Amino acid sequence: MAAVKLSKDIIRSFVDSFDTILVDCDGVLWAGSKLLTHSVDTINFLKENGKRVFYVTNNSTKTRSQYLSRLLQIGYNAEEREIATSGFLVASYLKSIDFDKKVYLIGSKGLSEELSNHGINHTPPGPESMETDIKSYISSEFKFEDDIGAVVVGFDEYISYPKILQACNYLSRPDCLFLATNTDETFPMEIPLVVPGTGTMVKAIQTPSGRIPQVFGKPFPPMLQAISKHCDIIPERTLMVGDRLNTDINFGRNCNLQTLLVLSGVTTLIQLNQQEELGDKSLIPQYYTDSLGDIFRLLTNDQ
Amino acid sequence: MAAVKLSKDIIRSFVDSFDTILVDCDGVLWAGSKLLTHSVDTINFLKENGKRVFYVTNNSTKTRSQYLSRLLQIGYNAEEREIATSGFLVASYLKSIDFDKKVYLIGSKGLSEELSNHGINHTPPGPESMETDIKSYISSEFKFEDDIGAVVVGFDEYISYPKILQACNYLSRPDCLFLATNTDETFPMEIPLVVPGTGTMVKAIQTPSGRIPQVFGKPFPPMLQAISKHCDIIPERTLMVGDRLNTDINFGRNCNLQTLLVLSGVTTLIQLNQQEELGDKSLIPQYYTDSLGDIFRLLTNDQ
Numbered sequence: 017m018a019a020v021k022l023s024k025d026i027i028r029s030f031v032d033s034f035d036t037i038l039v040d041c042d043g044v045l046w047a048g049s050k051l052l053t054h055s056v057d058t059i060n061f062l063k064e065n066g067k068r069v070f071y072v073t074n075n076s077t078k079t080r081s082q083y084l085s086r087l088l089q090i091g092y093n094a095e096e097r098e099i100a101t102s103g104f105l106v107a108s109y110l111k112s113i114d115f116d117k118k119v120y121l122i123g124s125k126g127l128s129e130e131l132s133n134h135g136i137n138h139t140p141p142g143p144e145s146m147e148t149d150i151k152s153y154i155s156s157e158f159k160f161e162d163d164i165g166a167v168v169v170g171f172d173e174y175i176s177y178p179k180i181l182q183a184c185n186y187l188s189r190p191d192c193l194f195l196a197t198n199t200d201e202t203f204p205m206e207i208p209l210v211v212p213g214t215g216t217m218v219k220a221i222q223t224p225s226g227r228i229p230q231v232f233g234k235p236f237p238p239m240l241q242a243i244s245k246h247c248d249i250i251p252e253r254t255l256m257v258g259d260r261l262n263t264d265i266n267f268g269r270n271c272n273l274q275t276l277l278v279l280s281g282v283t284t285l286i287q288l289n290q291q292e293e294l295g296d297k298s299l300i301p302q303y304y305t306d307s308l309g310d311i312f313r314l315l316t317n318d319q
Numbered sequence: 320m321a322a323v324k325l326s327k328d329i330i331r332s333f334v335d336s337f338d339t340i341l342v343d344c345d346g347v348l349w350a351g352s353k354l355l356t357h358s359v360d361t362i363n364f365l366k367e368n369g370k371r372v373f374y375v376t377n378n379s380t381k382t383r384s385q386y387l388s389r390l391l392q393i394g395y396n397a398e399e400r401e402i403a404t405s406g407f408l409v410a411s412y413l414k415s416i417d418f419d420k421k422v423y424l425i426g427s428k429g430l431s432e433e434l435s436n437h438g439i440n441h442t443p444p445g446p447e448s449m450e451t452d453i454k455s456y457i458s459s460e461f462k463f464e465d466d467i468g469a470v471v472v473g474f475d476e477y478i479s480y481p482k483i484l485q486a487c488n489y490l491s492r493p494d495c496l497f498l499a500t501n502t503d504e505t506f507p508m509e510i511p512l513v514v515p516g517t518g519t520m521v522k523a524i525q526t527p528s529g530r531i532p533q534v535f536g537k538p539f540p541p542m543l544q545a546i547s548k549h550c551d552i553i554p555e556r557t558l559m560v561g562d563r564l565n566t567d568i569n570f571g572r573n574c575n576l577q578t579l580l581v582l583s584g585v586t587t588l589i590q591l592n593q594q595e596e597l598g599d600k601s602l603i604p605q606y607y608t609d610s611l612g613d614i615f616r617l618l619t620n621d622q
Contacts, residue, residue: 217523
């Protein structure tokens with residue numbers, strides 16, 4: 017099976033086939049610090065023509081309101097209620113279950129702020145480096161906090177042995193929740209640099225603790241469930257647009273949505289073709305195109 | 320299937336059934352700082368009666384000569400050539416392939432020393448913490464060293480984001496080797512504390528790099544191959560003694576050795592019984608006993 021490239025011939029029926037569009041941010045609306053031609057035009061045109069748009073991102077290092085500021089600044093027609101970040105999902109989940117203990121946080125300032133916004137008590141983010149050696153460290157008297165009821169893991173550039181050890185020991189309590197924002201292996205980059213993502217932190221804690229986290233980001237379904245709470249989603253009339261096969265496209269496939277891959281981010285056409293040859297349908301989009309702006313371009317005959 | 324408990328009735332035929340004994344150290348010869356009754360007597364008695372003994376450990380934080388000092392100090396009859404640590408195996412492997420580039424090291428001082436003992440050039444061990452934030456860090460000018468030809472991962476209590484990122488970027492060069500001392504999830508502890516082991520560091524690098532390491536420690540076969548180089552090993556007449564099912568016993572099973580589990584370390588009788596119910600033969604020993612000293616006790620009628 018092969019993904020269909022968007023073209024003039026099919027653009028009208030393609031756009032008519034969905035009412036709702038879930039759009040990944042980095043690599044789709046922008047690529048790092050680079051803006052992508054006609055992306056803003058596409059989103060705003062679709063909204064003006066009655067489509068509902070939701071901005072869905074696995075990035076937990078920024079809050080919803082930080083995302084809103086960026087979207088508005090670039091010119092996207094957006095409201096805060098249309099934005100779902102993986103950090104927002106974790107925080108609203110804890111609020112929804114009336115979580116009244118404390119979170120042991122491995123994550124960023126943004127995730128900390130999102131937890132605070134939801135009234136969730138948590139340990140502070142930031143560095144906690146190994147100031148001694150392992151022998152002195154483990155023989156020191158640990159003061160594990162009694163009221164920790166969940167370990168939350170998001171992206172944390174200050175990941176360290178002391179943090180991993182503390183998280184694992186909280187997780188050895190069977191009633192301690194283990195929540196992860198996402199499991200992305202790497203961050204998308206414009207430069208040829210491998211930048212380890214949240215999956216690194218999650219695996220570092222999953223391995224010694226032997227616990228499997230509940231993951232809120234794509235490709236897992238909580239993101240769609242969160243959006244469905246506030247409005248009716250008909251999966252077959254909903255389009256997921258993203259630049260990653262194992263998060264965005266896999267998420268769309270898992271939730272029975274329509275799927276469009278854009279080649280403006282992580283995935284190259286060569287990688288898409290390799291995936292098509294492997295034949296795992298859950299990682300192959302129905303449609304692909306160079307960038308989101310192509311939709312506007314094809315609809316308006318703009319070259 | 321169930322493991323057979325060592326008893327007076329079978330001890331003589333059991334001991335007659337092997338010529339060579341591979342013995343794990345921590346949890347078998349000692350438990351942390353605690354000595355185990357008759358362990359020394361057992362090993363020395365077996366050696367005096369013509370058995371060959373090899374000390375095999377996944378611990379890469381100490382050199383072979385440090386292990387020798389500890390064994391001799393406690394009273395074990397031992398020579399350096401009888402000791403195989405996972406760090407020693409990695410270093411001798413690199414020497415055996417005439418590796419003449421530089422190693423990017425994630426590991427301890429002990430592993431660094433073992434590499435130096437084999438003439439392997441490598442980056443220094445020790446802390447390298449995140450002194451800035453991710454944005455400044457990845458936009459700084461990396462000076463990746465051209466002559467790195469291998470990433471070696473052992474236990475490193477100073478694991479950090481900068482180290483993980485550098486390792487992954489060296490591993491993005493297809494000809495860069497990826498070697499790990501072992502993948503133990505945790506360290507055995509006398510106190511109820513989960514202490515993350517080398518598996519934590521390995522997974523943190525494996526996840527973003529997408530590379531699978533060559534692992535030298537148990538349960539993988541290189542340890543037996545290293546011993547076999549210097550003396551003839553007949554697997555069915557060789558006994559592996561250890562306290563962990565997923566390293567020691569699995570190693571013995573993978574190499575078709577006889578296997579004896581001692582309950583003086585990580586594994587409890589309840590855990591052994593649970594494993595027996597699950598029925599995965601590769602994790603069930605042929606024999607078990609409370610501690611290594613039982614062999615001497617049963618042979619000499621000492622209570």
